[in-house]
Amino acid sequence: MSFFNDQSDSTEPMDSRQVQQVALEKISYMHGFAKTSTPATIIAPLLCIPLFDSVDLGSNFHIWLGMMVVAVMVRIFLIRSIRLDDNAATNFAKLNWAVGIVTSVWGLGWLMLVPGMDPVNYLIYQVISLTVLFVGMVGYCVHWKTFFSFALPLKITELLFIIIHSQFIIWPIAIGSLVNFYLALKMGFFFSKSWEKSMALRFKNEKLFDQLVQEKNVSVAANIAKSEFIATASHDLRQPMQAINIFVELLNLNNLKEVEKSIFQKMRCSITVLNKMFNTLLDISKLDSKMDTAYATFELDAMLDDLIPSFQQLAAEKKLDLRFDHEHFMIHGDANLLSQLLINLLSNALQYTTSGSVKVNFSNDQGKLVLTVSDTGCGIPEEDLPFIYKEFFRSQRSRPQHDGLGLGLSIVSRILHRTGGSVSVETEKDKGTVFTVHTHFDITGMAADSTPQLDPDTQAPLTSAKESPDSLHLGILENDSALMYAYLEFFVSQGYVVHPIPHEEAEFKHALMTIPKLDFILSDYRLGDKDGIYFIEQLREEFNQAIPACIVTADTAPQHLTLFKQLDIEVLYKPMDIASIAKFVGNRIG
Incomplete structure (x- = not known):
């Protein structure tokens, strides 16, 4: 060999x-x-x-x-x-x-x-x-x-x-x-x-x-150029469109003949379509610019109140049954991005449904918000499913019947990519489509009931002082119900607007949404799993100001004095009569 x-x-x-x-x-x-x-x-x-x-x-x-x-x-x-x-x-x-x-x-x-x-x-x-x-x-x-x-x-x-x-x-x-x-x-x-x-x-x-790096660089450069073009074109074209919108609104239909009215109504419909397209381009431009997400806690009902009327009108024009099914959730997330998700999914559903119904459902999946939009429309062809989230994609089947840029589902995909969510679709030809969105937005609780909070024994209001521009807002954290009631009775009688703040984590976060402002925080030290320092710091961070605070405690450990001082928190030691506490609070606020 x-x-x-x-x-x-x-x-x-x-x-x-x-x-x-x-x-x-x-x-x-x-x-x-x-x-x-x-x-x-x-x-x-x-x-x-x-x-x-x-x-x-x-x-x-x-x-x-x-x-x-x-x-x-x-x-x-x-x-x-x-x-x-x-x-x-x-x-x-x-x-x-x-x-x-x-x-x-x-x-x-x-x-x-x-x-x-x-x-x-x-x-x-x-x-x-x-x-x-x-x-x-x-x-x-x-x-x-x-x-x-x-x-x-x-x-x-x-x-x-x-x-x-x-x-x-x-x-x-x-x-x-x-x-x-x-x-x-x-x-x-x-x-x-x-x-x-x-x-x-x-x-x-x-x-x-x-070669891959070069191709990636070319792709990135092309994407940047595309985004810049969309942003520039959207801005420059919206300027004359704004003028057209104003001029159209200035026209008096009563001065037009019936034929001219008909032409004008068709022109107005075309302008409405153009406005929607520009708004979609603007949404894409914002998403491509990697604007920071604005996470905050908000009421789902409040967000829907701004959106539902316009979609109900559109559904009524098409004689569609539009239904919203949801609990009164408090959501921690980006309300604007969630609104965009719903707008684009709902617009698609209404656009491609000619009879029947469109249903929107919000549900809770292990503390996360899930959005489902289902319709009885024409469905999505199976061969189009791999491409529906690509920008500017429009099915050949629906292109002749419907206007649009093919950006709605692309916007949905971009939002979910940014916020860590996911979307799935189930569709059947001529029977309808169901989009299910799993968001990473937390459900933090339920919206506050509008009925007054009553003491379980006396049925008397826990907070009753009528608010005026000069009213002082006092937040109280106390896990002793009798002491809490005494605080409420006394400080309300002194003219304060009193906010009893729960010390359970979920209820605490929910309570933050109901408090317009705080001038002073009065807190016990030991509050279950957390202490008063934790809740005071959370409240200061929420209101973005160093709210004056005092801890009333029976704990006299010397190391706590140093800690309270470092955090600019006053301390009073039990037992102390409530009049002295009130005088102390008044001096600190005054």
Whole structure:
């Protein structure tokens, strides 16, 4: 079997630059190995002195040892003369001579030393020879020519020794050594070729990566240019459209003939469509500009109150049954983005439904808001489903019947990508479509009941002072219901608008939405899982001001005094009469 039977592969041939880089990496690796193995090259011959000291080898051992000293010195000189920025062929030649000259002396040992040895020492030298061979294979097999330069001088002389002393050698050991030599050469050759192939694949991958980066940059640049064009066009075109809208509103239909009225109504419908298109382009522009999301807690009812009337009018014009099914949720999220989601899904549903109904449902899925919009419209063709979220995509089936830019579902997709939500669709031809949106907006509770909050025992209002522009708003956190009622009765009688604030986390967040302002916070220290400091800091952050605050506590630990002072929180210690507390609050507010 030939060593050089290379298997064909599909790897592209390397260009001259890549060939030079492969040569540089090869010489760099082998040069580094040669330098680090120099101590071993020096120590190994020295160990032979005590090892063969008892063997009568005459002057041959001293001659061999002298030759080894010279070979090692030449090796060190050649290794040190290699410069990685030199010509690759020159460096390979220096390295091949450096590694070959030392193994040549080890090979001469077969002819100069081994013939005078007993079988035990013969075996020792055989082990040394094989060790040198396999250590060299580790360092030089990345370049098969260098490895051959290393291995051939070592083993060719052993083969010559076997031929000359065939009647004295131990044949199983000799044959095993030659087989190992053959396998080492073969492994070195194929490892070198495999290494070159891996380098070629690396170059190919780097080239593909560079192409991908370039294509990505082109795509990003095109997307930016598109977004800038949309933003600019939307702005510049909206200016004259605004004038047209005003002029249209100034026209008095009563001064027009019936034919002209009909034309005018059609023109107004066209203008309405254009306005919707511009608004959609503006929405896309805002989303592409990566405007920050504005998370806050809001009432779902309040958001829907602004949207429902216009959609009800559109549904009435098409004689569609439009229904909204939802609880009175308090939502923590971006109300504007949620509104855009609903507007685009509902507009699509109403546009593509000619009879039947459109239903909107808001539900709670493990504390997250889920929006479902279902209709009894024409459905979405199966072949169009992979493309419905792409911008400017419009189905060929519906394009002739409906106006639009094909941006509605693209806006939905962008909003959900920004806020971490997801959307799924179920559709059936001529029976309708259901879009289900899973948002990452938290449902924090239910909207406050409009009926007055009454004490469970007396049914008296807990807060009753009528608010005026000069009224002072006092927030109270107290987990003792009797003490809370006493606070309420007293401070209301003093003319304060009192806000009892719950200390349960969910109820606390809900209560924040009902408090217009706070002039002072009065709190107990120990309030279940959280303390008064936590709630005071939350209230200050919510109202974005350092609201004066006082903790009334029975806890007199000195470390708390330092903490209260650092946070600019006053402290009063129980027991204390309520009149004194009121006087303290009044002084701090005044």
